[in-house]
Amino acid sequence: MSIKNEGSLLSKEELKALFNRTGLRFTPQREAVWRLFEAHPNGLTVAEATAILSGRGISQTTVYRTVGALQELGCLKWVHNQLGEHRFVASRPGHSHLLVCRSCAKAVECTDCDLSVLEKLIAQKTGFAVEGHHLEFYGLCPDCA
Amino acid sequence: MSIKNEGSLLSKEELKALFNRTGLRFTPQREAVWRLFEAHPNGLTVAEATAILSGRGISQTTVYRTVGALQELGCLKWVHNQLGEHRFVASRPGHSHLLVCRSCAKAVECTDCDLSVLEKLIAQKTGFAVEGHHLEFYGLCPDCA
DNA sequence: CTGTTAACGAGAAATTATGTCAATAAAGAA
DNA sequence: TTCTTTATTGACATAATTTCTCGTTAACAG
Ligand SMILES: [Zn+2]
Ligand SMILES: [Zn+2]
Ligand SMILES: [Zn+2]
Ligand SMILES: [Zn+2]
Numbered sequence A, B: 001m002s003i004k005n006e007g008s009l010l011s012k013e014e015l016k017a018l019f020n021r022t023g024l025r026f027t028p029q030r031e032a033v034w035r036l037f038e039a040h041p042n043g044l045t046v047a048e049a050t051a052i053l054s055g056r057g058i059s060q061t062t063v064y065r066t067v068g069a070l071q072e073l074g075c076l077k078w079v080h081n082q083l084g085e086h087r088f089v090a091s092r093p094g095h096s097h098l099l100v101c102r103s104c105a106k107a108v109e110c111t112d113c114d115l116s117v118l119e120k121l122i123a124q125k126t127g128f129a130v131e132g133h134h135l136e137f138y139g140l141c142p143d144c145a
Numbered sequence C: 001c002t003g004t005t006a007a008c009g010a011g012a013a014a015t016t017a018t019g020t021c022a023a024t025a026a027a028g029a030a
Numbered sequence D: 001t002t003c004t005t006t007a008t009t010g011a012c013a014t015a016a017t018t019t020c021t022c023g024t025t026a027a028c029a030g
Helices: A012-021 A028-038 A046-056 A060-072 A116-126 B012-021 B028-038 B046-056 B060-072 B116-126
Strands: A076-080 A086-090 A097-101 A107-111 A129-140 B076-080 B086-090 B097-101 B107-111 B129-140
Touching: A012 A028, A028 A046, A028 A060, A028 A086, A046 A060, A046 A086, A060 A076, A060 A086, A076 A097, A086 A107, A107 B116, A116 A129, A116 B107, A116 B129, A129 B116, B012 B028, B028 B046, B028 B060, B028 B086, B046 B060, B046 B086, B060 B076, B060 B086, B076 B097, B086 B107, B116 B129
Parallel strands: A097 A129, B097 B129
Antiparallel strands: A076 A086, A097 A107, A129 B129, B076 B086, B097 B107
């Protein structure tokens, strides 16, 4: 198990390559959206991101589109906090889980949480071909405890 | 591990008792909302439920409020399907997980999936006081495979 | 440098969810 | 049963969230 490291998750070159790999263009707007989430390890709602980025001339439409793209690239994860708020958290590309604080509504990423045994068990019992999962943990973060 | 049984999950008396236990009133509208979800094991969005129930004189406002109440009572679970659609699935009161078919959107409940070991591990590593979790599995159901 | 076309912003529109308030009816007491 | 209390309801307004349209701009391959 490892906790997400602080600081820049992706260099400019890595980010450009990530977009270009799937035929997407690397634009200043897309970098700005990504950097914003990168700078907020606890996550943001689209509304919060738009409020900040509109001051930099980036439109709400572009924020929505970029959040969608980053999700498909696997480096932006969504969580529901207890009140149904839809938040997004930056991460390195790949699968991970998130811990959500019920007090301050912030989300922290954790990786290497193996559920393969459970998936196999469920596949056997139900006949489902299990392809993946979404797992969120709820609780109180150290600051709020 | 156990799979959800078919048919009526709660008798009228059980349902009334469930509401009254927490000071909520048992109304025809609330029963109708519950029975609708009970009759749709694959789940419904609020919009779908409202479309059906408005034909029976039940308002959108009441559908939203009842869905919220049933969630708090623990017998209505939400899932995101792969496209972010927000669906609700009836279940017996209590904690459980759901398997969602990516083809037919069918959601099947399963219980007794123990994550306590994982929760303790995460609590140690992160300092979070872990209080609960939300876990969905995605895959293909036997009929769609 | 040039051409192609994905991506952009502005604004409208659609969808989803919540708030207000007078009328109604569920639950418990008498 | 009847009465009293008050949570619940429906209609409607409003707010919040998300998607769409279209003319313009600029990323990127050649
Ligand atoms: Zn996982
Ligand atoms: Zn906190
Ligand atoms: Zn669980
Ligand atoms: Zn299926």
